[in-house]
Amino acid sequence: MIEEQQSSITPEPTQYAQIAWASFTLILANLAINFFSFIKNIVIAHYFGTSGSLDAYYAALTLPTIISCLIIGSIQASFIPVFIQMRHQEDEGKAHQVFNTFFSMALLVLLIITILLTLLAPWLVLMVAPGFEPGQQELTVRLLRFLAPLLFLSGIFDLITFLFNAYQRFALPAFCPIVGSVISIVYLILARDQGVYALAYGLILGSTIQLGVLLIGLSRGQIPYRLDNFTLDFRHPAVRKIVRLMGPMLIGASFSHINIAVDRIMASFLPEGSISALSYADKLNSIPIQMFILGVGSAILPFFSQQVAEDNMDDLKKAFSLLIRVSAFILLPLTMEIAIIGRPLIELFFQRGAFDAHSTLNVSRAWTAYAVGLVFFAIGVFIARMFSALQNTKVLMYASLQNLILNIVFNLIFMRFWGHVGIALSTSVTYLFSMTFLIIMLKRRLKNIGAWSSVPVLVKIAGATIFTGILQLWLSGLFRFHTNLLTQIILNIGIGITIYPAFSYLINIREMSLVFHLVKNRPLSTYYEGS
Secondary structure, eight states, X not given: OHHHXXXXXXXXXXXXXXXXXXXXXXXXXXXXXXXXXXXXHHHHHHHHTTOHHHHHHHHHHHHHHHHHXXXXXXXXXXXXXXXXXHHHXXXXXXXXXXXXXXXXXXXXXXXHHHHHHHHTHHXXXXXXXXXXXXXXXXXXXXXXXXXXXXXXHHHHHHHHHHHHHHTTOOHHHHHHXXXXXXXXXXXXXXXXXXXXXXXXXXHHHHXXXXXXXXXXXXXXXXXXXXXXXXXXXXXXXXXXXXXXXXXXXXXXXXXXXXXXXXXXHHHTTSSTTHHHXXXXXXXXXXXXXXXXIHXXXXXXXXXXXXXXXXXXXXXXXXXXXXXXXXXXXXXXXXXXXXXXXXXXXXXXXXXXXXXXXXXXXXXXXXXXXXXXXXXXXXXXXXXXXXXXXXXXXXXXXXXXXXXXXXXXXXXXXXXXXXXXXXXXXXXXXXXXXXXXHHHHHHHHHHSOOSXXXXXXXXXXHHHHHHHHHHHHHHHHHHHGGGSOHHHHHHHHHHHHHHHHHHHHHHTTOOHHHHHHHHHTTOOTHHXXXXX
């Protein structure tokens, strides 16, 4: 029965090769963006350290960043499915009309919020930074007023990016932020005498130039669309549908941001350094999340939306089954590696000055606890993209509310036993419950989603991961007292990337070869023979 189910989820190669290339493009772009962001942070640390003026800059960025994440994130999940549906079920011209109308409305809303941020800056700063001294608060107010237009600029950039993604064009908008990062770094170095204002000026200048690069690409016909004929039609059915879908997403995103605040508030009752340890661990854990999970998640939404628009539910289920297995194949061994070499990595890169061995231990334990939830988080993100494509965003709102409640409950339980590590573990357990809830709701919506057919492969992947971890610990232990820290890390990584693929091949786990089949457009029938 399992073999019959597994053979039924064989996808067509060409379309999934496009998904693979789109995911690879976004992952590569995120890698480059994270690299330049790291360089920028080094430069900032060199010039500003942990000064009060830098605190004021980050405080001023808080509201524009949160508002942008709330609004733009909900627009992405609601606009792309409706736009693609219009293109397939009606025509290109009507789809463009919908975008023009929605784009005009979104710009109007962003402009109003930008003006409000500027006018209400003194009162807003009291909310986000109530503990600042009067001089520091005044600096934050000035910075917030200058940085408020960033919300408008980033809004235009993101809206046009969503249009590119709807046409399955990912490269240009994905790599444009690199231009902004380089510009801001260069400006900061050349204008460092301007103090913290050099950060603000460089950020605005970089955002403006990266938007200009995207607009040039749009004007040169990278997608079949031109920015013209803007209208404000609040009664347009498709626009109203997008706004209706945005509502639950906006509420759900609000719950997510509250979750972050709840973790920090609860950690404040723990010993000193708990919040910092969680912050370091969360940033380390966000690297695979941003590079792989969110990169793939952004790439698959247009493809899911296209399959829904074409009423091609079979391919939608096939894609979901593939994503589950490939995610587990990549993220389970990554979790194992974090558990084994996370502490040596932190010791190598961070342990100096005030960051002592105790800090290394606290951060590494929290990082491992966060990493336990990587697979659960990934599957949850992919299911969320499916619900967005199906234009059922209320489920995501309920899932976010459930996450908030469960996270508080698990925090209260786990932090009593494991302190700040318990808070990190609570996040992972919450992801597990969220994934389970979304799978149940998706099964109700699509009936048979082919999840059971993936269980044998997932068991094999878990077995290969455990075997690799045990063998890696044994082999690396033989040389532990004869090598330095860097050599130990390289040795562990070398053992892992050698044993895991080899053992996976021996027990017939073929997910590693899937990418090559997709990229080369080979028939996948051979991929499933004997599975």
